Amino acid sequence: MLAAFSDAATLRHALAFEAELARAEAAEGLIDTEAAEAIAALCASITIDPAELAEEAALAGTLAIPLVARLRAALSGDAAKALHKGATSQDVADTVLACQIRTANGLLDHDLSRITTALAILARRHAATPAIGRTLLQDALPIGFGLRITHWQAGVAEAAARLRHEVQAGAALQFGGAAGSRAGLGGKAAAVSAGLAAALGLPDAPPWHARRGGIAGIAAALAIAIGALGKMARDVSLLAQNGIAEAREPAIPGRGGSSAMAHKRNPTGCQVALSASLRAPGLVAGILAGLPAEQERGLGGWQAEGPALADLFLLAAGAADAMATVAEGLEIDEAAIARNLAAAGLGNDIGESATLVAALLARDD
Numbered sequence: 470m471l472a473a474f475s476d477a478a479t480l481r482h483a484l485a486f487e488a489e490l491a492r493a494e495a496a497e498g499l500i501d502t503e504a505a506e507a508i509a510a511l512c513a514s515i516t517i518d519p520a521e522l523a524e525e526a527a528l529a530g531t532l533a534i535p536l537v538a539r540l541r542a543a544l545s546g547d548a549a550k551a552l553h554k555g556a557t558s559q560d561v562a563d564t565v566l567a568c569q570i571r572t573a574n575g576l577l578d579h580d581l582s583r584i585t586t587a588l589a590i591l592a593r594r595h596a597a598t599p600a601i602g603r604t605l606l607q608d609a610l611p612i613g614f615g616l617r618i619t620h621w622q623a624g625v626a627e628a629a630a631r632l633r634h635e636v637q638a639g640a641a642l643q644f645g646g647a648a649g650s651r652a653g654l655g656g657k658a659a660a661v662s663a664g665l666a667a668a669l670g671l672p673d674a675p676p677w678h679a680r681r682g683g684i685a686g687i688a689a690a691l692a693i694a695i696g697a698l699g700k701m702a703r704d705v706s707l708l709a710q711n712g713i714a715e716a717r718e719p720a721i722p723g724r725g726g727s728s729a730m731a732h733k734r735n736p737t738g739c740q741v742a743l744s745a746s747l748r749a750p751g752l753v754a755g756i757l758a759g760l761p762a763e764q765e766r767g768l769g770g771w772q773a774e775g776p777a778l779a780d781l782f783l784l785a786a787g788a789a790d791a792m793a794t795v796a797e798g799l800e801i802d803e804a805a806i807a808r809n810l811a812a813a814g815l816g817n818d819i820g821e822s823a824t825l826v827a828a829l830l831a832r833d834d
Contacts, residue, residue, distance in 0.1 A: 595614040
């Protein structure tokens with residue numbers, strides 16, 4: 470996940486944008502084919518120190534300005550003039566972010582699938598295991614222990630599906646030019662956009678530079694996914710308390726111990742997920758605050774999105790990896806479950822728990 474948002478990845482995607490833009494424009498006769506191939510060849514071979522480029526970008530206010538300047542300096546004639554034709558800095562920044570989001574979501578989706586798969590197995594196994602339900606942290610009525618697990622599974626599955634939908638809709642090509650009107654392309658901008666999007670592996674879309682709802686939707690979906698992981702983590706950590714002891718994280722050497730109390734087995738994976746769920750809402754709030762952008766290009770709002778989204782994906786990745794380990798190795802103590810149920814003295818009628826488990830899991834099949 471760190472690699473997906475690294476300087477190297479940012480530069481790679483930005484160079485791909487310039488190369489494929491030139492090829493798409495050559496395909497529509499807007500620039501010379503030889504010029505386009507010269508641009509593409511340079512983008513594939515040029516060596517740029519990310520640290521130096523970062524300093525130049527900080528001074529210029531955007532990555533594209535120093536990048537295009539460096540590329541033009543290495544080109545000549547028609548190729549130098551053709552570079553970046555019809556595009557603007559925000560086109561590069563937003564398209565790079567869209568590429569990074571798609572890479573990041575593929576990584577995250579893998580670990581979320583690990584969790585839902587492992588939890589579905591546990592939920593079916595314990596669908597009819599009578600356990601005490603708890604509401605407001607107090608004994609309530611009996612439920613199937615698997616029903617509690619199924620709600621964890623369904624929450625994560627729903628969040629993963631929501632995130633996939635938001636990424637598919639919101640992480641699209643941005644290509645609008647200086648003021649978003651696609652000026653200077655002789656009426657062929659739509660064809661150029663379609664070719665560029667296909668080459669970069671992104672959905673084609675009308676310019677969305679001044680509408681940040683798609684990015685905000687991705688951010689919110691990430692926070693919901695982190696929250697779903699946090700819900701599972703909260704429940705597992707409560708079940709692992711000494712006085713309950715119904716479920717515990719897997720025993721892994723070097724994990725969950727205490728520097729001062731050798732007897733402890735701390736729910737470290739849950740700790741990671743809960744920490745992430747505390748941080749995520751503030752990051753989303755910052756992105757939401759940028760939605761009322763100014764006219765055709767906002768000042769400060771969209772520029773804050775990239776770092777916040779990177780942090781959200783990193784938090785989600787850490788939480789998902791931690792809880793995948795928990796889900797795949799969760800230790801369930803049926804004797805403790807039975808003991809706590811008997812102590813509650815509320816019988817063992819679990820209602821339609823098993824039917825509900827089957828119905829919830831069927832939605833994910």
